[in-house]
Amino acid sequence: MIKITNLEKFYRTEEVETIALNKLSMHVDTGEFVAIMGPSGCGKSTLLNILGMLDDPDEGSYVFNDIEVAHFNERKRADLRKHNIGFVFQSFNLIDELTVFENVELPLIYTGVPTGERVKRVEEVLDKMQIMHRRNHYPQQLSGGQQQRVAIARAVVNKPKLILADEPTGNLDSSNGNDVMELLTDLNEQGTTIIMVTHSEHDARYSHRIIRLLDGQTVMENIMI
Amino acid sequence: MIKNYLKIAWRNLVKNKVHTFINVVGLSLGMAVVMLISLWIYDELSYDKYFPSYDHIVQVMQHQTINHNTITQVDIPIPLGAKLRQDYGQDFKYIVLSTYTDQHTISHEDKKLNHSGKFMQAQAPDLLTLKMIRGNRSGLSDPSSIMLSSSLAKAMFGNADPMNQLIKIDNTLNVKVTGVYEDMPQNTSFNDVAFIAPWDLFMTTFPYLKRAATQWGNNSWELFAQMNPGVDVNKVSADIKYAKLRSILAQGDKIGASFNPVLFLNPMSRWHLYSAYFNGVNIGGKIEFVWMFGVIGLFVLILACINFMNLSTARSEKRAKEVGVRKTLGSDRKQLIGQFYTESLLMSSLAFAISLILVQLALPWFNQVADKQLVILWDAPVFWIIAIICSLLTGIMAGSYPALYLSSFKPVKVLKGAFNAGPYAKLPRKVLVVLQFTVSITLIIGTVVIFRQVQFTKNRPVGYGREGLIQAQLRTDVIHKHFDAIKYDLLKSGAITNIAESNSPLTGVWQRESGLSWRNKPAGLQDDFGIIPVSFDFGKTVNWKVIDGRDFSKEFITDSSGIILNESAARFMNFSHPVGETVKKDGRNYKIIGVVKDLVMASPYERVTPTIFFIIDFPGNIVSIRINPNISTHDAIAKINAIFQQYDPDSPFDYQFTDSEYAKKFDDEERTGKLAGFFTILAIFISCLGLFGMASFMAEQRTKEIGIRKVLGASVFSLWQLMSQEFVVLVSISILIAIPTAYYFMHNWIRHYYYQAALSWWIFVITALGGLLITLVTVSYQGIKSALTNPVKSLRNE
Numbered sequence A: 001m002i003k004i005t006n007l008e009k010f011y012r013t014e015e016v017e018t019i020a021l022n023k024l025s026m027h028v029d030t031g032e033f034v035a036i037m038g039p040s041g042c043g044k045s046t047l048l049n050i051l052g053m054l055d056d057p058d059e060g061s062y063v064f065n066d067i068e069v070a071h072f073n074e075r076k077r078a079d080l081r082k083h084n085i086g087f088v089f090q091s092f093n094l095i096d097e098l099t100v101f102e103n104v105e106l107p108l109i110y111t112g113v114p115t116g117e118r119v120k121r122v123e124e125v126l127d128k129m130q131i132m133h134r135r136n137h138y139p140q141q142l143s144g145g146q147q148q149r150v151a152i153a154r155a156v157v158n159k160p161k162l163i164l165a166d167e168p169t170g171n172l173d174s175s176n177g178n179d180v181m182e183l184l185t186d187l188n189e190q191g192t193t194i195i196m197v198t199h200s201e202h203d204a205r206y207s208h209r210i211i212r213l214l215d216g217q218t219v220m221e222n223i224m225i
Numbered sequence B: 001m002i003k004n005y006l007k008i009a010w011r012n013l014v015k016n017k018v019h020t021f022i023n024v025v026g027l028s029l030g031m032a033v034v035m036l037i038s039l040w041i042y043d044e045l046s047y048d049k050y051f052p053s054y055d056h057i058v059q060v061m062q063h064q065t066i067n068h069n070t071i072t073q074v075d076i077p078i079p080l081g082a083k084l085r086q087d088y089g090q091d092f093k094y095i096v097l098s099t100y101t102d103q104h105t106i107s108h109e110d111k112k113l114n115h116s117g118k119f120m121q122a123q124a125p126d127l128l129t130l131k132m133i134r135g136n137r138s139g140l141s142d143p144s145s146i147m148l149s150s151s152l153a154k155a156m157f158g159n160a161d162p163m164n165q166l167i168k169i170d171n172t173l174n175v176k177v178t179g180v181y182e183d184m185p186q187n188t189s190f191n192d193v194a195f196i197a198p199w200d201l202f203m204t205t206f207p208y209l210k211r212a213a214t215q216w217g218n219n220s221w222e223l224f225a226q227m228n229p230g231v232d233v234n235k236v237s238a239d240i241k242y243a244k245l246r247s248i249l250a251q252g253d254k255i256g257a258s259f260n261p262v263l264f265l266n267p268m269s270r271w272h273l274y275s276a277y278f279n280g281v282n283i284g285g286k287i288e289f290v291w292m293f294g295v296i297g298l299f300v301l302i303l304a305c306i307n308f309m310n311l312s313t314a315r316s317e318k319r320a321k322e323v324g325v326r327k328t329l330g331s332d333r334k335q336l337i338g339q340f341y342t343e344s345l346l347m348s349s350l351a352f353a354i355s356l357i358l359v360q361l362a363l364p365w366f367n368q369v370a371d372k373q374l375v376i377l378w379d380a381p382v383f384w385i386i387a388i389i390c391s392l393l394t395g396i397m398a399g400s401y402p403a404l405y406l407s408s409f410k411p412v413k414v415l416k417g418a419f420n421a422g423p424y425a426k427l428p429r430k431v432l433v434v435l436q437f438t439v440s441i442t443l444i445i446g447t448v449v450i451f452r453q454v455q456f457t458k459n460r461p462v463g464y465g466r467e468g469l470i471q472a473q474l475r476t477d478v479i480h481k482h483f484d485a486i487k488y489d490l491l492k493s494g495a496i497t498n499i500a501e502s503n504s505p506l507t508g509v510w511q512r513e514s515g516l517s518w519r520n521k522p523a524g525l526q527d528d529f530g531i532i533p534v535s536f537d538f539g540k541t542v543n544w545k546v547i548d549g550r551d552f553s554k555e556f557i558t559d560s561s562g563i564i565l566n567e568s569a570a571r572f573m574n575f576s577h578p579v580g581e582t583v584k585k586d587g588r589n590y591k592i593i594g595v596v597k598d599l600v601m602a603s604p605y606e607r608v609t610p611t612i613f614f615i616i617d618f619p620g621n622i623v624s625i626r627i628n629p630n631i632s633t634h635d636a637i638a639k640i641n642a643i644f645q646q647y648d649p650d651s652p653f654d655y656q657f658t659d660s661e662y663a664k665k666f667d668d669e670e671r672t673g674k675l676a677g678f679f680t681i682l683a684i685f686i687s688c689l690g691l692f693g694m695a696s697f698m699a700e701q702r703t704k705e706i707g708i709r710k711v712l713g714a715s716v717f718s719l720w721q722l723m724s725q726e727f728v729v730l731v732s733i734s735i736l737i738a739i740p741t742a743y744y745f746m747h748n749w750i751r752h753y754y755y756q757a758a759l760s761w762w763i764f765v766i767t768a769l770g771g772l773l774i775t776l777v778t779v780s781y782q783g784i785k786s787a788l789t790n791p792v793k794s795l796r797n798e
């Protein structure tokens, strides 16, 4: 599904140039559950943003579903993204002004799903995440665990082929964290490819494979059994 | 403490440059407008207060009723002066008959100047308490005297002593300078009176005036008076009510009495601002402009204050955390309020200083448009006291909402999570934006309607050709005596194609008469005709349009008793075939030989007066000249001037272009339109400034939300829509409120005009679209800018 070769990403500020990704190569097959680990600042989020087509690499190739996307323009990337990829963030990133229902509904609006269908799918996914009873609440009225479940619901409502999760349990206690990991595992078992950044060895164990990064390069890959 | 407040306030102002800029610019514009308008209003309200006896001076006026239509006039008959003196003398300190202020030629040796002045009875200088520079106020008791304004004296004699110099008025009256008075200021009713000469001199010189001295029906004069101290004006006004009617009845003049003249005293305080009457009732006058501009000024200031409040409260969400932390650290509410007030007062002081500069820069232009001579009253303590109090009040008014609102935040709530004021916290802000745009859009519609009315009236067909036409006033009968010779010379010189004499200019109707009769005139119908004696070539000179019968012609000897009606007169007399009918005036029969299309001579906004043109048999006071289109106007005028000087060397040839004289009839409306337009543009600018500030603030506040939406697949277009739609909705609400409001006010305004441009629907539609367009342009910059930002950046900042 994903194949990247010699990917490079630099950040230039006035004086210093940071190499966030340094000739990184890797691949992820359809249906895999991959964890990415590494010390703070090694380029995990940068990689995830590029994989999610939120950002473009400076050098190298990125093939997504047999299409070279490294030099796609903004609009093409957005188009590919909204139909194929769902995101889950450490800080949930729910919109404060919208209710749980409305937050989850957003991706469907942007992909042009008709209203009736939208309501059905949002309810379905809220039900699955067990937050149906909170559908009319605002994010601040929910606990962290509940918020993350809403975020996951929002990420999967469009039935994406790939879910990118950046430290999805980072702001949660262990019990809520485990719930989230169970949800992701379920989704993976139903066929969704998952790439997850995490600092927790515990969470990484839910995955099939761990990719370890250091200074923007792959240093080791562990296959989990 | 104060120092600490100031330090932090200053830092905040500098830190948030856009915010500070918008607030200070908006507020200083608002203050500048208020200052300009206040100076203007002050000037209007102090009109005539230059005269020390302001509270005791009155003008005698009358109402007369013609066909159930009451007109109110300053014009009174001469015998009224003596009558009042005789029957009510104990109430008045001075009673002064006067001519209208009129242009006359003042000459001394070779110097000839045309200036306006009055012939007044001897107590005039006392009544007005003229400030004498030379001589004393009794100067007019010498029947061959003249008193000059200091500027006329200067123009006439330069640095030489004007006293006892000999002067000729209109080349006929020999007088001697007996006094020089300080110019009466611009904002007085007598600002254009450059000289005052004795009434008796005027009356004894022209024989036809001897008759007028006893005619109760000849209302062609003015009467000013000063009340004795302690006399109740209203009571005397009621006492004299029927003084004229009784005298007329005593003379047995039934027609005169049928006009039911009712006298009243009009105090000086009402001359300028309350001069409009409708059917005998005072309906205000310029005071309406005082109110209108006062309200506009206040609104513009409020708009600027609204910006301030809106931006500050919008920012408050950002500062909520700061407030929360300060509160947990022990700062109490009072200190927070103090801090916010310091900030707003600092800003309003800054704005006040800038507004002084703006006003100083704008005054020359403003004076020109408003036809005023306003100055900033730098040396008047009252001005400073009022100005400083006002800017303090503005600062407090603008700062109070954020101060009270922000300081009331509960720290626990704020610190616990992201501060969310909830859906209702934004309501006041929205209401304020709606208010702003309602005012702005109402102003736009009002301005458009005023301009359209002026334009529409300007395009009104006037019934004659006004281009290439000049008119000159004749002050002696020299031109009349040599009329044919002058005409011959002018035609020969190639300067003109025609010339005619008349007793009114094309831009006025100077003579009106009633009591005419014609076949089948309904009994009891009161008539009031414009009477215009003209020479034979008048029609050919002004290019009027004969629609029935024929023009005057020298080939018909009988035309000296022929008359031409305008359409309105023909309609009024109700003849099916007016040509050939007979009209009787002053016992003489006149035959109608033609009917012309209505000539718009008086107000272009009014119905055309039924008018009758006679052949002139005495010296007219106006010549109209059609310039030869084949030569340049400049050359033509030079030639005409030379020929007039040749025949009448003692009178300056003083001419006006008929079309610019006509254009003057629009001065008032155009002035109002320009001022309203000016204030409208400022109002819109200030409102947009606020909108821009709000939009940039919202964009800043919603960065995260926009980032998330982009990650989820939102297009730039949908984000722009999201960012703009709230404002579009608010402005749409404003439009819905503004349209009926503007319609109501403008409908009322335009009703006063007989000839009026329709309040077409498209004015409202275009204004609405324009308002929306301005809104979109203003908010789109921010919307698009934030929609184009890479979401990774905005989410990183979390």
Ligand SMILES: Nc1ncnc2c1ncn2[C@@H]1O[C@H](COP(=O)(O)OP(=O)(O)OP(=O)(O)O)[C@@H](O)[C@H]1O
Binding pocket: A011, A012, A013, A018, A019, A020, A039, A040, A041, A042, A043, A044, A045, A046, A047
């Ligand atoms: N917008 C940016 N401008 C400059 N440097 C950046 C920017 N974004 C990331 N970097 C730098 O790139 C490197 C990789 O950053 P990245 O956010 O990918 O790290 P990370 O592995 O996700 O760290 P963490 O585990 O703390 O989230 C870091 O050195 C960071 O400072």
Ligand SMILES: [Mg+2]
Binding pocket: A044, A045, A046, A166
């Ligand atoms: Mg990271």
